Structure formats: C-alpha cells, structure tokens
Amino acid sequence: xxxxxxxxLVTGLVxxxxxxxxxxxxxxxxxxxxxxxxxxxxxxxxxxIPAPKTKMGKTGTEWTLWDRFEVNAGKDLTLKEFIDFFKxxxxxxxxxxxxxxxxxYSFFTAKKKLEERMPMPMSxxxxxxxKSDLPASSNYLTFELCCTEIDDDDEDVEVPPVKYRWxxx
Numbered sequence: 001x002x003x004x005x006x007x008x009l010v011t012g013l014v015x016x017x018x019x020x021x022x023x024x025x026x027x028x029x030x031x032x033x034x035x036x037x038x039x040x041x042x043x044x045x046x047x048x049i050p051a052p053k054t055k056m057g058k059t060g061t062e063w064t065l066w067d068r069f070e071v072n073a074g075k076d077l078t079l080k081e082f083i084d085f086f087k088x089x090x091x092x093x094x095x096x097x098x099x100x101x102x103x104x105y106s107f108f109t110a111k112k113k114l115e116e117r118m119p120m121p122m123s124x125x126x127x128x129x130x131k132s133d134l135p136a137s138s139n140y141l142t143f144e145l146c147c148t149e150i151d152d153d154d155e156d157v158e159v160p161p162v163k164y165r166w167x168x169x
C-alpha cells in the first residue's frame with residue numbers, strides 16, 4: 001500500500017509541474033522541487049535554481065551546461081570542414097577535438113597524420129580512432145572542443161559540447 005500512495009503522490013506533483021510547463025509564460029520561481037517522506041509525514045518544496053551561466057570569450061555569449069553547439073550541415077563533414085565551420089560561424093580556432101576518451105584532433109598532432117585525417121569524414125575518423133563501430137541507431141556524435149578566439153589565440157575559451165549530426169539528415 002505504501003508504494004501505491006507514494007506513486008500517486010509523485011505522479012500528482014509531476015502532473016502539476018507539467019501543467020505549468022504546458023501553460024508556458026512561467027518564471028523559474030513558479031516551478032517547485034518537491035521532497036516527500038510519507039513515513040514521517042514530511043513534505044518540503046523548494047524553488048529550483050537556474051543553471052550557472054558561462055561566458056564565451058570576448059563575445060560574451062552565455063551558455064549553460066544544458067546548451068550545445070548543434071552542427072547539422074546536411075552531410076558528414078570532413079575534419080577540415082568541421083574546423084572551418086567553427087572558424088567562420090563562431091570565430092573560434094579549434095585546438096583540440098575529443099569524442100569520449102579519444103582525441104580526434106589536436107594542434108600538436110604530427111603533420112603527416114593531420115594530412116591523412118583532414119579529408120576524412122568525422123564519423124569515420126571517430127570509428128577509426130576509437131577502434132569501434134558507431135551504433136546503427138546513432139545519428140549524432142558528441143564532441144568536446146578546446147578553442148581559442150581567432151583574434152586572441154593565447155586564451156582558451158570555454159565552449160559547450162558539440163552535438164554533431166552525421167547521418168539521416
């Protein structure tokens with residue numbers, strides 16, 4: 001019986017918050033986090049806090065841990081095209097690209113290896129470097145980037161992760 005009452009309580013609280021979300025035009029203070037312990041009985045509600053914002057370089061563009069750079073070029077970009085995308089669209093010089101534990105690109109990679117990798121599609125590069133096949137159900141790859149601003153190449157710029165669409169456009 002206790003499981004049913006707890007489930008009913010949680011479902012009710014979730015539905016209330018979903019209704020607020022569906023109705024829209026709400027401030028973050030209008031939503032509530034709930035904690036309930038039916039054994040005591042104890043009910044507590046608190047207001048959620050917004051995710052901390054990080055400023056990106058001199059542009060001052062703000063992002064949170066929930067934000068992503070979304071890259072969907074309608075094709076599987078080569079490594080060179082991927083790097084050029086960030087150079088032209090975001091004015092960022094990419095110094096390193098990683099996917100999981102694999103470093104896909106770095107500025108200190110041997111020149112011969114870079115010449116081989118630059119014309120390769122990103123998906124093939126990830127599969128080759130990680131030595132694993134990409135899942136058939138996956139349409140996206142996630143990359144972590146290290147970047148500097150084009151105008152100021154001494155300072156690293158914190159950027160959000162990249163959600164890269166590589167098939168099923």
